[in-house]
Amino acid sequence: MTGVLTRLKGGLVVSCQPVPGGPMDRPEIVAAMAAAALAGGASGVRIEGMANLRATRAATSAPIIALIKHDLTGSPVRITPFAHDVRDLADAGADLVAVDATDRARPEALADLAAAVRAAGVLGMADCASEADGLRARDLGFAILGTTLSGYTEATATAGDGPDLNLVARFRQLGGFVMAEGRFHTPEAAAAAIRAGADAVTVGTALTRLEVMTGWFCDAVTDPRG
Numbered sequence: 001m002t003g004v005l006t007r008l009k010g011g012l013v014v015s016c017q018p019v020p021g022g023p024m025d026r027p028e029i030v031a032a033m034a035a036a037a038l039a040g041g042a043s044g045v046r047i048e049g050m051a052n053l054r055a056t057r058a059a060t061s062a063p064i065i066a067l068i069k070h071d072l073t074g075s076p077v078r079i080t081p082f083a084h085d086v087r088d089l090a091d092a093g094a095d096l097v098a099v100d101a102t103d104r105a106r107p108e109a110l111a112d113l114a115a116a117v118r119a120a121g122v123l124g125m126a127d128c129a130s131e132a133d134g135l136r137a138r139d140l141g142f143a144i145l146g147t148t149l150s151g152y153t154e155a156t157a158t159a160g161d162g163p164d165l166n167l168v169a170r171f172r173q174l175g176g177f178v179m180a181e182g183r184f185h186t187p188e189a190a191a192a193a194i195r196a197g198a199d200a201v202t203v204g205t206a207l208t209r210l211e212v213m214t215g216w217f218c219d220a221v222t223d224p225r226g
């Protein structure tokens with residue numbers, strides 16, 4: 001296992017992705033969120049966008065999993081769809097670059113993104129929705145298989161409100177480094193991911209999207225009987 005994976009193993013990654021356009025969507029706030037997460041014991045952070053990556057890289061030497069989201073016409077793929085994004089993120093100091101590894105219409109082939117990851121000298125994280133995605137990504141050399149996109153593709157839209165622990169367990173069988181990610185909203189759910197075979201767990205919304213968390217509490221207060 002490479003140094004950065006060893007640093008992430010057995011730990012928590014905090015995804016510092018504010019609500020787009022919200023009051024916290026500023027690079028200095030993202031960097032502060034990352035610093036706070038690391039001070040709280042996180043072993044790494046997940047950061048979206050070049051400005052946020054630059055601000056965070058300047059503030060820490062901890063492992064950063066970076067990505068760039070695009071809203072494309074003609075493709076549902078949002079997470080790092082282009083090889084030039086991979087190069088830009090690597091140049092700005094990402095340790096790992098996350099890419100959408102689902103089997104959907106995309107502007108550039110997954111194999112080309114894998115090659116860009118290799119050429120840039122970083123590690124790749126495959127954001128997957130299914131076991132088949134994980135298999136393909138593993139064979140293309142991605143270092144981390146993540147359950148990130150389970151529940152967010154047409155084929156997996158019925159996955160439910162909770163995290164996909166079954167996919168975590170199936171990725172464990174495939175080998176490699178398994179990242180549990182997506183709807184791990186409580187410490188109990190994160191612990192369940194490790195028990196299911198995850199090497200690390202990424203938590204975003206429940207730690208860094210204040211508007212969403214506030215909404216959960218508001219709903220509970222205004223409708224206390226659920």
Ligand SMILES: CC(=O)N[C@H](C=O)[C@@H](O)[C@H](O)[C@H](O)COP(=O)(O)O
Binds near residue numbers: 203
């Ligand atoms: C589906 C998608 O685009 N996921 C994104 C990936 O970077 C983020 O919006 C999520 O917040 C992240 O994966 C962490 O998950 P959660 O916020 O559920 O803890």
